[in-house]
Amino acid sequence: MQISQHPVGSGFNAASTTGDVLDGIDLSGRTAVVTGGYSGLGLETVRSLAAAGARVVVPARDVERARRAMAAVDAEVWPMDLLSPASIDAFAERFLARASxxxxxxxxxxxxxxxALTLDERGYEYQFATNHLGHFQLTLGLLPALRRAGDARVVSLTSLGHRYSPVHFEDVNFAHRQYGPWLAYGQSKTANILFTVGLDARERSGGVSAFAVHPGSIAGTGLEKHIPTQMLIDAGVLDSQGRPIVDPSRNLKTVAQGAATTVWCATSPRLAGLGGVYCENCDIAPISTFQPGSTTMEDAMRISGVMPYAVDAASADRLWALSEEMIEER
Incomplete structure (x- = not known):
């Protein structure tokens, strides 16, 4: 079974910014937690939510570095490491004790x-462990607080890169297959979407909705640090001088444009009663018709939509069970 992916006609588009989607929205009295909130898209998300009146808490492995980066933003920084189960538990317990x-x-x-293939201390592949498992554990730890809100939203950043790979349930850690940087990244991003599907199915009746977001391609945030500059130039993401190209029609965005879909999913009244969906360009995205190997590089920059395997409910349930086993959350 697949989740229905039907655009709602939000009135926004690929060029819309966080300021556009938050115009007229008051978040006073609301509390947000934003991981990775001290750089790039996360920092713009934190700045935007705080400017709209929200109290924002940012988990960070390096607290002092985060505080320096967020010196001009009204937000709190608490210690947490997404690759440390004990650290995640400590953050969740502290939050539950201090916030209603x-x-x-x-x-x-x-x-x-x-x-190169990198494993965490548990033997889990780094991208799957960071991008999916850490957030899975954090979300479960914060569920009591999310349920108490009565109308909470969980927004998970994914990527159009999910098209590179489904989740290989029999070998998520590349123990028996050849590692590929984009295969591992794609698997982790598919996991983000399947987690959204599974979370929404389990929690929406209790007032918690979930959304997966593809922000677009935003150079200069640090996410691309493992990609050679020449590869980004050849892909048309950077110009010949290594400067970011901005062209929303090709999903090449500024930070404010990239974070707009995140903020829209977190706050838009148009999404009331909806959830479990993949969004891009400030709207729910359709199912993708992309066929691997069927496009040129230029065409690939304009691909949109979500791969059917990433919104499959049976796969979402399978990922949930596997994730519980991997974090030993029974």
Whole structure:
């Protein structure tokens, strides 16, 4: 079974910014947690939510570095490492003890295209562990606060890169197949979407809705640090001088444009009663007709939509069970 992916006609588009989608929205009295909130898209998300009146808490492995980066933003920084189960538990316990409810959880932090197979201390592949498992554990830990909000939203950052790979349930850690940076990244981004499907199915009746967001391609955020500059130039993401190209029609965006879909999913009244969907360009995206190997590089920059395997409910349930086993959350 697949989730229905039908655009709602939001009135926004690929060029819309966080300021556009938050115009007239008051978040006073609401609380948000944003992972990776001290750089790039996360910092713009935190700045925007705080400017609209929300109390924002940012988990960070390096607290002092995060505080320096966010010196001009009204937000709190608490310690947490997405690769440390004990650290995640400690953050969740602290939050539950100090806050009555949580209105918005933005699972924004991520890594991309590690050139060589890297395993965490548990033996889990780094991109899957960081991009999916850490956020899975964090979300489950914060569920009591999300449920208490009565109308909470969980927004998970994914990518059009999910088209590179479904989740290989029998070998998520590349123990028996050849590692590829984009295969691992694609698998983790598909997991973000399937997690959204599974979370929404389990929690929407209790007042928690979930959304997956593709922000577009935004150079200069640090996410692309493992990708050679020449590769980005050849792909048309950077110009010949290594400067970011902005062209929303090709999904090449500024940070404010890239974070707009995240903020729209977190706050838009148009999404009331909806959830479990993949969004891009400030709207729900359709099912993709993309066929691997069927496009030129230029065409690939204009691809949109979500791969059918990423919104399959049976796969979402399978991922949920596997994730529980991997974090030993029974």
């Amino acid at each position: 409810s949580l209105d918005l959880l933005v699972n924004n932090a991520g890594i991309m295209a590690l050139p």
